Amino acid sequence: MKTGREVSQGCCLLPILFNFYSEYLTKEALEGFGDFKIGGQVICNLKYTDNLVLLAKEAAVLQGMFQGLIDIGRCCGMEMNVKKAKEMRISIQLSPVQIMVDQKQQEKVEYLSYLGNMITNDVRCKWEIKSRIAMAKAAFNKKKALFTSKLDFNLKKKLVKCYIWSIAFYGAETGIFCIVDQKCL
Numbered sequence: 001m002k003t004g005r006e007v008s009q010g011c012c013l014l015p016i017l018f019n020f021y022s023e024y025l026t027k028e029a030l031e032g033f034g035d036f037k038i039g040g041q042v043i044c045n046l047k048y049t050d051n052l053v054l055l056a057k058e059a060a061v062l063q064g065m066f067q068g069l070i071d072i073g074r075c076c077g078m079e080m081n082v083k084k085a086k087e088m089r090i091s092i093q094l095s096p097v098q099i100m101v102d103q104k105q106q107e108k109v110e111y112l113s114y115l116g117n118m119i120t121n122d123v124r125c126k127w128e129i130k131s132r133i134a135m136a137k138a139a140f141n142k143k144k145a146l147f148t149s150k151l152d153f154n155l156k157k158k159l160v161k162c163y164i165w166s167i168a169f170y171g172a173e174t175g176i177f178c179i180v181d182q183k184c185l
Helices: 004-030 059-075 126-142 144-148 153-168 179-184
Strands: 045-048 051-054 111-114 117-120
Touching (some): 004 045, 004 059, 051 059, 126 153
Antiparallel strands (some): 045 051
């Protein structure tokens, strides 16, 4: 008979085991792949929790990476939920890419939210800027009583910088801003 402590320790191992298998399967499937360099180092994927982003310059390389993940997973008795998989080509010059899984084309998206940031296929930040401005306006409206009260003007400015600007400018250092985007923000 297991004690409560043994049961709770076993439950804590499940996420660790999932992460272990996920890491192992990803390394096995993507070994030898990768043509995307950042800072001189080849990067073929990004991971966060149970999300996996595959990176490749060529569609054929990406197709091979995706198929490798599916094949390795099936060998180990794990199925990838390909219905949740999305395809997005990030480029200034948009041209079609077709990634096939089990003779079905993956859903193409023009933008997606990843780790709280809006990523678009045209390398522009206009959706991210609009999203951040909307969030900042919502935060301002929630704190409106502070700004309409009889507080000192300098204190009001500090509150705006603290509560509103931090939301509006979150992640701005990672964006690519054209002049129009800078003026909007």
